[in-house]
Amino acid sequence: MSSALSPIDPNRPSAARIYDAYLGGTHNFAADRAVADRAAEILPEVPLIARANRDLLRRIVRYAAARGVHQFLDLGSGIPTENNVHQVAREVAPDARVVYVDLDPTAVLYARHLLGDDTQTAIVRGDLRQPAAILAAPEVRDLIDLGRPVAILMIAVLHFMPDGPELDAALHAYREAVAPGSLLAISHVTTNGEPEPTARIAELYNRTGTPLVVRDAARTARFFEGWRLVEPGLVPGPRWRPDDGPVSDAERYLTLAGVAER
Numbered sequence: 001m002s003s004a005l006s007p008i009d010p011n012r013p014s015a016a017r018i019y020d021a022y023l024g025g026t027h028n029f030a031a032d033r034a035v036a037d038r039a040a041e042i043l044p045e046v047p048l049i050a051r052a053n054r055d056l057l058r059r060i061v062r063y064a065a066a067r068g069v070h071q072f073l074d075l076g077s078g079i080p081t082e083n084n085v086h087q088v089a090r091e092v093a094p095d096a097r098v099v100y101v102d103l104d105p106t107a108v109l110y111a112r113h114l115l116g117d118d119t120q121t122a123i124v125r126g127d128l129r130q131p132a133a134i135l136a137a138p139e140v141r142d143l144i145d146l147g148r149p150v151a152i153l154m155i156a157v158l159h160f161m162p163d164g165p166e167l168d169a170a171l172h173a174y175r176e177a178v179a180p181g182s183l184l185a186i187s188h189v190t191t192n193g194e195p196e197p198t199a200r201i202a203e204l205y206n207r208t209g210t211p212l213v214v215r216d217a218a219r220t221a222r223f224f225e226g227w228r229l230v231e232p233g234l235v236p237g238p239r240w241r242p243d244d245g246p247v248s249d250a251e252r253y254l255t256l257a258g259v260a261e262r
């Protein structure tokens with residue numbers, strides 16, 4: 001399913017590589033770093049927000065694995081960095097199976113390199129808005145048993161997609177495809193009542209060809225339609241089951257997070 005998708009273009013900033021730059025990674029080009037630097041000028045917390053999001057991902061994966069969900073479909077998985085889903089999941093569940101999915105050729109290239117001949121993990125290049133193609137991919141069919149619970153991860157990805165019937169239909173299709181006991185995990189950029197910096201960052205991304213859609217809690221909650229949010233519900237990311245007790249300035253991270261069960 002990758003043939004119609006674009007090749008790596010170092011001059012066109014990509015959301016995956018910009019994010020890698022926020023995290024201090026090396027899989028990015030000058031054009032990506034220029035956007036990352038500008039975003040950090042507008043909002044100096046941006047690298048902290050990205051790191052907090054990776055911490056959140058780790059907590060979500062551990063939560064799912066501890067609940068007995070040992071299959072993961074990570075949609076918009078990004079460029080591999082530390083604490084990748086398969087590594088975290090296997091700390092709790094050595095039999096964990098993970099399929100990463102990303103649209104970005106750089107993310108897919110590095111994930112393939114990282115995974116090598118790992119038989120429990122695979123990467124598929126694809127658009128999460130095409131659930132039929134994703135779910136029919138041989139890697140998904142080989143590794144994920146849709147008759148058993150699966151954790152669908154959409155971490156820091158839905159804010160790269162505009163509202164519309166295609167997105168709604170995709171969310172509906174994933175929900176219909178998975179077994180009871182499955183989980184949906186979402187983290188999403190929000191404004192924290194101060195729209196100005198996020199609007200300026202959205203404007204920056206619009207110019208890169210990967211538009212950013214900032215959503216409020218009510219709109220983000222709609223992504224969970226047909227699912228039941230688990231405690232503590234849809235909350236600022238650092239407040240989602242923190243490792244070290246209550247977090248005081250969680251709103252500052254401009255991220256909403258929730259996990260729901262089917």
Ligand SMILES: C[S@@+](CC[C@H](N)C(=O)[O-])C[C@H]1O[C@@H](n2cnc3c(N)ncnc32)[C@H](O)[C@@H]1O
Pocket residue numbers: 015016017019053054057075076077078079101102103104107126127128129154155156157160161
């Ligand atoms: C900010 S990164 C987040 C990566 C990872 N989920 C994390 O939280 O660390 C967003 C990723 O979503 C990918 N992406 C954006 N739109 C996508 C789509 N329609 N289908 C699949 N992946 C997409 C981008 O290529 C990028 O790698």
